[in-house]
Amino acid sequence: MRAWDPDLVLLTGDVSEDASASSYARVAVRLGTLGAPVLALPGNHDDPEVMKQHFPLGPWDGPGVFELDPWLIMGLDSTGPGKISGVFSQHDLERFDASMRGSNSEHILVALHHQPVPVNSPWIDRYALEEPERFLAYLDREKRVRCVAWGHVHHAFSSDRNGVSFLGAPSSVANSLPEKRKFTLDLAGPSCRWMELGDDGAVKTGVMQRV
Template structure:
């Protein structure tokens, strides 16, 4: 399976984010996936699919992702508009669901967004829903997906937007020993770690990259990327990040925000 995240498309195909044409960048990533990682079972699209949410934006997102010929399961990020996203990913190959069972694995897709905020929070109701989904599943393994980082990654400005009730979230996770991994986007960089035997993973954006370990907003010169995963029957996760060997545009690495 594959993770594609933080595509940041605009209302028109010529939209650029700090010098990078996000549409061309997404197309290049999809070409790379097609060349290196097909066939595959499915794609997880973990939010911020739009930079400027509009029906036309999401129509193009789904059109590009559909080129892979795979089911695409998405969840919203803080730049997305959930109603528009739900409408666009409602039917066909592109889907907006709360969970999926596939080949002995349960995939859970959580909305971590707060309307009008860049940050993340899980309400008591959302945590109860997560608890129920994990308790009711007979799958021996689970992968939990969200947009925001549920742990601090050592970048102060990004960590201010991390999930703000991490202890409550992990109290649920810790009750269910079948959880093998947690995966997210948002931070525009690769991160790997473990917590109580659970793999923790973030993935580069298909467009601009943020500088790891930076206290303030800073861009990295790394190329756009995506993640591949092999989920094994014994619950182990084999995974890696692929990056393009070029950047489709001149990124303004001196930018102090966007």
Template sequence: MARLLHLSDLHAVATGTRASGVLDTNDLLREAIDALSGRLTAIGRIDAVLVTGDISDDGSAESYAIAKAQLARLGLPLLAIPGNHDRRSAFRDAFADTAPMPDDGPLDWIAEVAGTRIVGLDTLVEGQGGGLLRARTLDFLAEALDRSQGKPVVVALHHPPLRTGIRFMDAIGLDNAEALEGILRRHDGPLWVLAGHVHGVYHCMLGGHPVVTAPSTCSAFVFDQREEAPVGFMLGPLGFGMLDTAPGGVWTACPLVMADGPYGF
């Protein structure tokens, strides 16, 4: 079964700029890949890297080239879906060689990795922060699940079908999670939904299947559910996820920066 490195929300930018005028996301991505490269031996076999959106912050061709070059340093197959900061045309140009993507419309795709079917879904509504699963995408997913032939399935999308309680993020969430739930509920095989967007780890169940979001490589949001919670990001914690789709396998979140240790006990 597949072992997937789950990254999200890289927010790469064109050279000489910073995301939100603050974050040197390109340097943060380089540091993240350095850290991951040094830990691959400890993590064990990885079959592919799955990036759940917002690879770019500005949608520029240069930002995608920078991100792809950094991700290539891992020496692993790459799969990616767009997020709300991405731009569909530039994204397609950059990543069409990683999975079979249509020439127009939503960038939905299917990849087979180590006995696992991975279904990438496009929730991007260009010019908006929130996401939407279009009818064409929902039909694509339903057919992909019907043809999964009992294989484990990973459904990847940027906007998670859950609410965090962080008001400014929930306001730009997935508009039609209930449509996704209806399709997932009809599937009785092993299935995981992996997402990003919220720059942190959140879990829920949808249609009888687990949903989990990955931390970002560049910033995080405080878990603050007050109505008057400040709108903005923190410089950490940063991290990544890893999923093992074998029976009994787990999704785990790992920090990019480790504390001192290990100490004997």
């Protein structure tokens, strides 16, 4: 990541296993040395109340937003108390929609923790975003959305949905081989997704391994 010299680090959730303050502090300090802003959103293992103390830029009171002209990067909180799968209330979706409509950015990237489409891995598709069609309906109405990105699934995933890039990021801790019925450790180890967001709305992306 340091060699990549990112303009923004997007943390797509499950930043901590135990949601301890010390674990968030450790990640925040390490990422702070990159010199790039960090937009963080919570996953099912996180405690948003603790996490937000260490990652001020995030969906702590409505969507977390970061402008990278001509792009708007949005981070949403798809977690629910005590839930492994993802959930958005109607209020969440309306605030998401209002944030998009209130932006003048030409292109929008939407990030959340839970996959809004199946990733073909039954062990984690059991815990996808619930009622994804409610979320997808808002995406379909907003023609500036170019990319939807998530974590949670522990392997890289990419697909195209109506011209929008749908991207699952691998884990920076432990990954599974894709399309397995059970979690099957990928011995290639930790990795993360890089993205280049073009001025024309194009998204170039790939996966980088730990070196």
